[in-house]
Amino acid sequence: xxxxxxxxxxxxxxxxxxxxxxxxxxxxxxxxFILMVGRAGIIQYINRTVPGHTPEGVIGxxxxxxxxxxxxxTMEAALEQVFRTGEPGAYEVPAPxxxxxxxxxxxxxxxxxxxxxxxxxxxxxxxxxxxxxxxSLQESRSRLxxxxxxxxxxxxxxxxxxxxxxxxxxxxxxxxxxxxPVAYVTSNLGSLGVYVRDLADxxxxxxxxxxxxxxxxxxxxxxxxxxRVDALRRRIDVPAVLDDIGRLLADS
Numbered sequence: 001x002x003x004x005x006x007x008x009x010x011x012x013x014x015x016x017x018x019x020x021x022x023x024x025x026x027x028x029x030x031x032x033f034i035l036m037v038g039r040a041g042i043i044q045y046i047n048r049t050v051p052g053h054t055p056e057g058v059i060g061x062x063x064x065x066x067x068x069x070x071x072x073x074t075m076e077a078a079l080e081q082v083f084r085t086g087e088p089g090a091y092e093v094p095a096p097x098x099x100x101x102x103x104x105x106x107x108x109x110x111x112x113x114x115x116x117x118x119x120x121x122x123x124x125x126x127x128x129x130x131x132x133x134x135x136s137l138q139e140s141r142s143r144l145x146x147x148x149x150x151x152x153x154x155x156x157x158x159x160x161x162x163x164x165x166x167x168x169x170x171x172x173x174x175x176x177x178x179x180x181p182v183a184y185v186t187s188n189l190g191s192l193g194v195y196v197r198d199l200a201d202x203x204x205x206x207x208x209x210x211x212x213x214x215x216x217x218x219x220x221x222x223x224x225x226x227x228r229v230d231a232l233r234r235r236i237d238v239p240a241v242l243d244d245i246g247r248l249l250a251d252s
Contacts, residue, residue: 010067033104035122036111037063039083041075044119049097063122078108082120086110092127102128132211133229137206143242144199151192151248192248195241202232 036045041063046055064072071093078089088109094101104124111119209225 006007031125033122033124035063035124037079037122038119039079041079050098052096058148067093077108079169081121082108082110083117086112088118095124097126102126103131116154127213130210133206134210137203137210140199140206140238141203144196144203145190147199147245148196151196154249192245193240195245198232199237199238199241202229202236202238204234205229 030047033049034047035043037043043059043061043063046058049058051056064075071091074091075093080087081087084220088107088132090105090107092103092105094103096102096223103126105127106122109121110117111121111122159172171236205228206227209229210221212225
């Protein structure tokens with residue numbers, strides 16, 4: 001009986017060892033950063049680090065050391081919520097990355113022992129590409145809004161010109177000379193309308209792709225949305241379109 005008990009103990013220990021090795025292999029090769037921290041934010045475990053840091057050097061330090069001070073309040077609130085209520089939280093902050101500073105979306109969840117929250121687990125995903133896409137989207141939107149304002153101003157100017165012509169302030173002999181620039185402006189407005197629709201399509205695709213990333217939609221949907229954005233970018237030369245808009249508005 002004693003021998004059987006010893007064999008069973010060895011079998012359990014081997015099973016635990018294999019399970020631990022599998023867990024370590026999974027977390028060390030995961031595409032995210034996994035940390036365990038205490039209430040004060042002291043790092044107790046990290047699965048991997050970016051170049052320039054090591055797990056041994058990071059463990060025992062504070063997560064706040066790696067994030068700019070203006071984001072500490074957001075992080076403290078998420079940790080406080082987890083330890084006080086057991087409810088998970090999330091935040092987005094900049095921190096060291098593979099190439100300089102990167103942006104991370106971090107989910108914070110409780111680790112319990114005997115029903116009490118004893119630590120928090122942080123899972124941080126690099127969202128730098130998404131942030132860059134959002135920044136590009138904002139810049140494109142600003143340019144589009146500016147182009148739209150200039151287009152409206154030119155349209156108002158055109159309407160005023162037509163009113164003046166309708167009042168008969170121009171002689172019949174001059175009217176022929178006016179028709180040519182009016183037709184030219186109208187042609188420019190048609191081109192501007194095409195550009196506005198193209199840029200609007202691209203903005204909508206970028207917004208949908210960014211929204212899918214934030215909501216962590218299915219991989220197939222995110223890939224399809226990115227493919228649509230790439231296809232629109234190949235079809236629409238945004239810098240050339242914006243330059244042409246400025247030229248058309250200047251010529252109109």
